[in-house]
Amino acid sequence: MKFLIVGLGNIGPEYEHTRHNIGFDVLDAWAKKHEATFELGRHAYHCTISYKGRKAILIKPTTYMNLSGKAVKHWMSVEKIPLDRVLVITDDLALPLGKIRMRGKGSAGGHNGLKDIIVQLGTDQYSRIKFGIGDNFRPGRQVEYVLGKWNAEEEIDCNLAIDKSIEMIESFITQGLERTMNQFN
Numbered sequence: 001m002k003f004l005i006v007g008l009g010n011i012g013p014e015y016e017h018t019r020h021n022i023g024f025d026v027l028d029a030w031a032k033k034h035e036a037t038f039e040l041g042r043h044a045y046h047c048t049i050s051y052k053g054r055k056a057i058l059i060k061p062t063t064y065m066n067l068s069g070k071a072v073k074h075w076m077s078v079e080k081i082p083l084d085r086v087l088v089i090t091d092d093l094a095l096p097l098g099k100i101r102m103r104g105k106g107s108a109g110g111h112n113g114l115k116d117i118i119v120q121l122g123t124d125q126y127s128r129i130k131f132g133i134g135d136n137f138r139p140g141r142q143v144e145y146v147l148g149k150w151n152a153e154e155e156i157d158c159n160l161a162i163d164k165s166i167e168m169i170e171s172f173i174t175q176g177l178e179r180t181m182n183q184f185n
Helices: 019-033 065-079 112-121 142-146 152-175 177-184
Strands: 002-007 039-041 044-051 054-061 086-092 100-103 127-132
Touching: 002 019, 002 065, 002 152, 019 044, 019 054, 019 086, 019 127, 019 142, 019 152, 044 065, 044 152, 054 065, 054 152, 065 086, 065 112, 086 112, 086 152, 100 152, 100 177, 127 152, 152 177
Parallel strands: 002 054, 002 086, 086 127
Antiparallel strands: 039 044, 044 054, 100 127
16 A cells, blocks of 8 residues: 655755745655655655555655645656545644644645645645644745744754654554544644
């Protein structure tokens, strides 16, 4: 049984470890835990993890955030992974830092990466982990905040939430969406 685990973010050193790239950071941490290494492929960096008899294809799109759906659609097709076995990890301004929510569907909520996935797949019926980054910015400073790096205090909460996100991914793969939402939400 195969799963596609998608971490959203932007490529390039200027975006590394920013709030908007938390999807990449979660996948990097999970890959490190399993001693997996990302390779450059079509539309994404990718690696494979075997977990409890299941195969997880991890992708970090190289299409930039606003075109993430192109990578998701491509890898679903190439790996023949159905929609119910796709999980997207994304940042969420509406959740406080460290809060994590799993959802099985929903609107993009203003997130351009999620918008493009909805457009490319023709549905909003895909699972996602929404990683709270908070909304501690002054009016007009949203872009600066989202593309900013964590401060030392935030990084502690962030690392704990990354660990929890990994537990949620592993639960999604072994127990499914509903049981994972019941356990973690």
